[in-house]
Amino acid sequence: MKVQKSRVKAQGTEGISSFNKFFPYHFYFLSITFFLFPFTFSCNFPENVNLNIDSPSFTNLSEYHFFTGEIKNLNPNVKVLPYDLINPLFSDYAEKIRFVWMPENTSALYNDSNVFEFPLGTVLIKNFYFPNDFRKISSTPHSSGEDSVLRSGEAKIIETRLLIKRKNGWDALAYIWNEDQTDALLEVAGGEKKIIFIDKSGNKIDFDYSIPNKNQCKSCHTNKGQFQPIGPKAKNLNKIFSFKEGGENQLAKWKEVGYLKGFPNTGNVPKLPKWNDSTTGTLEQRALAYLEANCAHCHSPEGPAATSGLFLSSIENNSSHLGICKSPVAAGKGTGGFLYDIVPGKPDESILFYRIISTDPGVMMPELGRKLAHQEGVDLVRQWITSLKGNCFADIRNHASP
């Protein structure tokens, strides 16, 4: 019955989305109200996104109406805008499709270094899925949010994470998809799912994917003790995205749809190099951009790993804080028996490297959110450490008293 209902909705949607191209939203509502009132009944007018920040979270993902049509196709509803990050966090090779939604007449406030200040009621929607066979997907699998690999059934969505900005701060919710891919259920305690896929080289990968519980979400998303989104910063959004209407810079698009205030629209907007695209930056720039995406949410002066003194951001300019010849703190067996976080020229004697290739929960970094090593990312970090010059020999005479 449920499936039938959503099919009916799907028919209604297509009509509306083409209509949207020609009329702004407010005009659209006006016209519906005054001119097309009888018509809406006959063509099953789709419901808008359904969110009241004062009400408890829905049990079913479908209840929010973020998507229209068959939910597994992730076809976004009106004003649900797809976006992508230049450098995403590695999550066991899961592909991610992201959307943002904000209530009518609200927008985020631009700034060029931190996560935007989002209005109340904002929802960041992140869908995690695994294609059955990575060899069959193109390098940019999702161009509009409505993904052909999902439509074809050659992939499974595992979970959808929502960040909802409520009056008392961001709320993190994980919805776990059912086997039939007809809906996803809220699960505050997280969960585990067996995942099998064929990787790009044709190897069969088989592992237990972990869906975080609510508190685990917090352990990455905490900044200065406050829950914060991580991805949506200007420098990580500043890229062209293939929207249905055509390719456009994401920040410009956000501004265009009314989701971004204070965007300068000039050439001075920061942009991260893409970690795996050598045309976008030097080896060092890309390695640091990679470490920033995967480590800096904790390893920053305001993050939960501030206690380590290791700050892995692309703008860090103190070599010790970047880990170069830095002794570890509280690393325990995570040192692997090595003396320094990074030894120039020697990735295989560097604690940082040892920890990012490990999958032992007492050793690995990040501490959460992966069961597999990210081979391509690890290779980049290896190349960077190999390229560093110098040694970690201490000259105690500089410090010694007379």
Place this chain on the structure above:
Amino acid sequence: MLFNLNFMKPTNLIFLSNVIISFSFFSCNQSAEKSENGNNKDIEKQLQEKLINARKGDVIEIPEGTFNFTRSLSMDAVPFVTIRGASQTKTILSFKGQTEGAEGIKVTNSNDFTIENLSIQDTKGDGIKIQDCKNVVVRKLTVAWTGGAKAENGSYGIYPVTCKNVLIEKCEAIAASDAGIYVGQSENIIVRNNAAHENVAGIEIENCAFADVYDNKSYNNSGGIFIFDLPELPKKNGHHIRVFNNLVQNNNHPNFAPAGNIVALVPAGTGTFVMSTREVDVFKNEISGHITTSVAVVSFLLTQKPYKDSLYNPFSSGVFIHDNKIIQPPAMADTTRPLGKLTAMLFKGNTPQIIYDGFLDPAFVEKSGKTSEAGKLCIRNNGEIKFANINAPSNFKNIKTDLKEHDCERGELSGVEL
């Protein structure tokens, strides 16, 4: 009973009834054997859900039994929560099968947090990590690695970090590959009436200000009680630490800390080790049976580790060691660590009970060349002991063994009040 009245709101009744159901479920599983049967996953989930849904003032009780966990348990930003078991021997949270998380329990940004009467075993990383909390009480908690001292054990047993007002009492920490009880980058700390054994460091206070460590038993670790300060950390320049009335005994366990960790540098058989900290009083302790030395006072510079931190003070200044009972029969120092090798080389089998490396903060050297009172290492009334200033800045030449230069005292440091 389970929750205070504040929690008894109608909107919470559904949740509350769940809790009560889970509670009765728990009580059916009182023996370790039963809890192994199938439903363990539910127990893990229920306890984690309680911590996720916890509200101000909740008391989360865990009944008798051995409960197995595959993931870290965590709680964030809920004040006045107590986690309470039946007792240290009856309520056991085992993380032997842990596949995720770098600690057994992690509590963050939660003021007025108390955990008591239970055991945490065999975590892959730290036993319990408590970060950015004010008013923390850890009482009658055992953290142990049941396979004994091994390098692959987690680093810290009980691990508060960047906290304020911390009380750790009547706890036991066993077989941590770094420190059994470790307080880092915190302020206002009392560590008392605890037992720590078979760890690398029994008790360690690192980069902290205002700590009282007393009435503890620290034995059969590689080192008994460490007071450290390290560079390049957000909170540094530790000071005002009192170590007194402790029994520090036979800490001669081979050092099994993985290299790279600062404690890996400390030779086995070290009773008390003070590094790069100001205003430290070590008094009225019984420090006995150590093969390397009973009390060492050193600078981070002795480690020869590089650092770039202009705000860091690497010197131990204003340390006062008095009225201790020190028994240290002649023995060969632990030569597996460079500092032990050095000790063995300098003193053969006849090591002084108190060793000072001789690094002196230039800020305390007066124009006349004398050390000002505030910066002095004072040693008084520790019975018949030998002393050596090994003069590391002069490459261990002109070792001074006369205690006269250190026969001084300064006013007692004030105690910590929580």
